[in-house]
Amino acid sequence: MRPGAKKSVVWEYFDKIEDRQVKCRVCKKILKFFGNTTNLQQHIKRIHPTLLTIPIDEPVTTDLEQTPSVINQEAGPSSASEPLYGSDDVHLPLPKPKRQKQMKLFGALNDDLKDSDIEKIDRALVTMITKDYQPLSIVEDQGFIEYSNLLQPKYKLPNRKKLSYELLPKMYTQEVSRLESLLSATDNVSVTTDIWTSDSNRSYVTVTCHFICEEEFFSKVLSTEEILGHHTGENISNILKEIFCRWNILHKITTIVSDNGPNIKCAIIEFLKKHHHPCVAHTLNLSVNDALKNNTEFQCILNKCKKIVGHFNHSALSCNKLKSVQQQMGFPVLKVKQDVTTRWNSTLLMLERLVTIKDALSITMTKIDKAPEFLDASEWGVIEESLKLLKPLEIMTTALSGEKYPTLSTVIPLLRGLQFSLNRMDTTTDICGNLKQSLLDTIARRLGILEYDKIISKAVFLDPRFKKLAFGNDTNANNAQKWITEELTAIVNENSNAEIQEHQHTSVSDDNKGDLDIWSHFDHKLAKAKSLSTPTSTVTVILRQYLEMPHFERKKNPMEFWKKYKSTFPELYYLAKKYLSIPATSVPSERVFSKSGQLTNLRRNRLSPKNLNQILFLNST
Known part of the structure; x- marks a missing residue:
């Protein structure tokens, strides 16, 4: 093209890649080119109609900063049908041509997206797929591609392979790390589990975890694993144990909630040696x-x-x-x-x-x-x-x-x-x-x-809304108090032994200071007074104070009570978090089974068990 020749605005969106081919900068589509821009204009009008606010056949000069220049109405096929200024040969300073306006999320078309912006969009894409159970192949659907290009032309949609092997695992790893941090700060965890069969006739076992951290309830999907072979108690227990060990919670499990299926009960009780709680809803x-x-x-x-x-x-x-x-x-x-x-x-x-x-x-x-x-x-x-x-x-x-x-x-x-x-x-x-x-x-x-049931009774007793009032008779209420007393005594005794050891260590240090520590006499007397207080007497006082307090309002969250009084009853607070976090049903695992049906239909039956697990996990985060 000779200097000063007019160039169609359409070239803002295309690059020549061969003599007779051009590539759209927006959607990356390859088009044929035969010396004029008609084909290119039609592509913009049909596929990207919102990109331009001026006619796409309006010319612009290749050198925008030249001042006097000759405007010739016979400049070629891309020129307008009438002279711009009503004259064949007029010398005028050229104003800058109007650039098209476009929808944008993160900047103008000629600017590259920042890596942080690309990462945000990638994460939003994965979140949409996992929250709404969209098929991974959505990124290859023509309608979704056009929709994405309209929202952000500079963002290049990942293909299914990148989504499956890079973006989905990346987000999964990030969320796993967050959950691992929460679980590491938790002493007691309860789990639910359920076995189900997909539309493709594959058998899976799902595990969810439940715990309280800083008075907040957490209910998370841990894993959904395929069951290969027979559904024997031993086979199921091996899968469950691998999941528990992977998350480092095997020693933290208070109870496992499931339906009354004999194989799952056998896996929990006989092989894992864990407490099994039947699903009340079942x-x-x-x-x-x-x-x-x-x-x-x-x-x-x-x-x-x-x-x-x-x-x-x-x-x-x-x-x-x-x-x-x-x-x-x-x-x-x-x-x-x-x-x-x-x-x-x-x-x-x-x-x-x-x-x-x-x-x-x-x-x-x-x-x-x-x-x-x-x-x-x-x-x-x-x-x-x-x-x-x-x-x-x-x-x-x-x-x-x-x-x-x-x-x-x-x-x-x-x-x-x-x-x-x-x-x-x-x-x-x-x-x-x-x-x-x-x-x-x-x-x-x-x-x-x-x-x-001992575990249910403890949970009722530790709920400040109910305490001993909810039981059908005094015998059952007193049994609940007895079971709490036994566990509370063990905790107080353990804490007392730890304090004695700490005091002995401190006493040795104080003795080394000689006469410089004028408080040592009082500290020794205080330690002796504490040693005379037995764990049983301490527990009796704790429970009497707790039971004498007014019942908490039924419609309120009991953790509001424990947040307020955790420093008053630290040992009871510990037990409250342990037992109040246990779900009464295995419905959390069954909900995953219900959701999985959306993932294993015809459009998604190519999902590998690994991707299925990742999507179900991310859906619960």
Whole structure:
């Protein structure tokens, strides 16, 4: 191009790489070039339409600082159709051409991104993928590439390989280091574990950890490992032990919470020699399922409900009719819900939905050929009454499944409250009367034993909201105090021995000072007075002071109490952190199983077990 010739603005975005090829600086795409910029202009308009605020065929000079210059309207194919200044040959000082405006996050197009900015965007990308369970291949999707280029043209998206082998492991390593620091500062950790099978028929075991650090609850995924071979107790225990040793928590584990599967219990109790705590939600689920199955008449009504739901789930025509009726009646458009046989709460949700859409459903059923048998008035009455019986159980399950507040200490008061609530309910039908009694019987049989559990009892006692008040009788409350006394005495005794050793060491140092230490006489008397105080008497005073304090408000976090009084009761504070951090259920591990389904569908089935573990871990951070 000769000096002074006009050059299209479009060349701001392209580089020549060969005689007949150019490369887009924004999206790196290779385009053919035949001597004019038409093809390049079309690319900018179609792919990067927001980059320019002036016509892309408006010319600019190659030398912006030249002053007098001749503007010739016949400068070539990239010139405008009219003279810029209305003359063929006019000598004027050239103003600087207007540069295009663009969206930017970290600077202008001609500036390179700083390494720190690239790292921020890389981290945000990995966070988006792990939090939303996006497939790693999203970075190769054309739509996402264009979206990313629009937000920040200077940022080059990593390919799947770099994401999988560099960026994801880098962030995983950083977050692992943070969690390791927290765990190293913690004396006691509880874990939950669950075994599940992916869509690709691979078996995994997930482990989560739970602890309190500086009065804050932590609930983190430790690892999700593939189980190779048979699910024997020994095989499972080897995997769990490797995870615990890797995180250096094997000696810190207070208890391991899981369902009642025989293999997982065998792994924990027989091979790992650790305390096993059954998942309370799982036990509650078994109790309700027992009660529902034992009530034959109620099962008949449930079967009719399932057939109605099944019909609508398999008939698009019927669904559309239901939708139309709801719209005509001014109701929200709601679909039926299918229950899962093994999950009683799904039965509750199914019945609740049927009651909600009852009126629209009744009209719709009259418009359907070969409709399933509908419910009569008495059956609707049974369903509505059964919901009142089942609702408290759902409330209890939800309360016990939390991760950011104490749950184990609420087991006994919730259980007693549930039994009290069910006993008070009046039923108007024989079917619901039988259901109520079945629920009370199965709950007492399966869950009543929990009040005798040592770990649960300690947690209840150390919760300043409950102390001894939540127990069903004085015997169980006194047992809890006895178990706390035993453990507290051991701690006080250990601390006392440490103080004696420290005093002996100090005494030797003081003796070496001779007569210079005028406080040594008093210090010796104080040490002697302390030695006369036994650990048992000290513990008695501590517990009496704790029990005489007013109960903390039920709706408050008990760690607020312990934060305030940890210097008053340091030994009790230590035990409170140990037992109040234990989850009542293995739901945290089961939640990982539920989330994993989003990761192992068709678009993500290429995920290696290693990447799956990293993503599930990062999702919990």
